[in-house]
Each structure stands twice: as structure tokens, then as C-alpha cells.
Amino acid sequence: xxxxxxxxxxxxxxxxxxxxxxxxxxxxxxxxxxxxxxxxxxxxxxxxxxxxxxxxxxxxxxxxxxxxxxxxxxxxxxxxxxxxxxxxxxxxxxxxxxxxxxxxxxxxxxxxxxxxxxxxxxxxxxxxxxxxxxxxxxxxxx
Numbered sequence: 001x002x003x004x005x006x007x008x009x010x011x012x013x014x015x016x017x018x019x020x021x022x023x024x025x026x027x028x029x030x031x032x033x034x035x036x037x038x039x040x041x042x043x044x045x046x047x048x049x050x051x052x053x054x055x056x057x058x059x060x061x062x063x064x065x066x067x068x069x070x071x072x073x074x075x076x077x078x079x080x081x082x083x084x085x086x087x088x089x090x091x092x093x094x095x096x097x098x099x100x101x102x103x104x105x106x107x108x109x110x111x112x113x114x115x116x117x118x119x120x121x122x123x124x125x126x127x128x129x130x131x132x133x134x135x136x137x138x139x140x141x142x
Contacts, residue, residue, distance in 0.1 A: 055104035059123030
């Protein structure tokens with residue numbers, strides 16, 4: 001039995017259409033439900049099998065001013081560094097909707113449980129998580 005989400009359908013649709021741009025050695029884009037061959041090499045290079053795409057911007061989809069979002073993302077980066085996690089700067093940007101891109105991170109090697117916990121801590125509606133199949137999944141947190 002599926003559990004209904006409190007996230008509006010148009011927001012879910014926008015998440016599924018968003019380009020999740022990763023600024024690694026080779027810049028690449030993750031898209032929900034689409035195989036990403038670049039991840040194979042990233043996984044091999046770091047000896048991992050999972051990744052998380054996350055931002056601390058705009059909790060629960062509520063637009064905050066730039067300085068507050070910047071502070072939230074700095075706090076997230078500090079936490080990632082404190083946990084000695086490897087991550088890359090990233091950005092979530094819808095290809096057509098007029099919503100500013102959200103500074104984000106691609107975090108390597110977290111389980112789905114750890115990823116959800118981090119997403120909930122930073123009050124996100126959803127996260128993008130990918131396991132060894134290299135197909136990003138939209139994981140709803142609300």
C-alpha cells in the first residue's frame with residue numbers, strides 16, 4: 001500500500017524533471033530514473049556503491065533568502081566534513097521553470113537510511129539517492 005505524500009504533485013513533477021548537476025572532475029548531470037554511466041567510474045575510483053544528492057536550501061520547499069540558504073548549505077558541508085565524507089559541489093536546476101538553481105552536494109558512500117536521515121535533518125521534501133545500478137531515485141521524505 002502506497003503512502004500519500006504531503007508534497008504537491010506539481011512539486012514532485014518538478015523534482016523528476018530537474019537536472020542535478022555535479023561538479024566533479026568530469027561535470028555530469030543526474031536525472032531521476034535515468035542510468036548515469038559517469039557514476040560507474042566515480043564509484044570505482046572511490047570504492048563505493050552509493051551516492052546522495054542533497055541540498056539544505058529552502059526547507060520543505062519554502063523559498064528562503066540567499067544568505068539563509070548559504071548558511072544552511074555551509075552547515076551541511078561542515079557536517080559532511082566532520083563525518084569525513086567525500087562530496088562534490090553540485091546544483092539542482094530545473095531546465096525550464098523559473099526557480100533559482102539550488103547549491104547542493106553529491107555525497108559518496110551513504111546508505112539509504114543515512115541519506116534519508118540527513119535529508120530529514122535539513123528539512124528536505126526529498127533526496128536523490130543512487131545505488132550500484134547508477135539510476136538516481138527520487139526518495140520522498142514527507
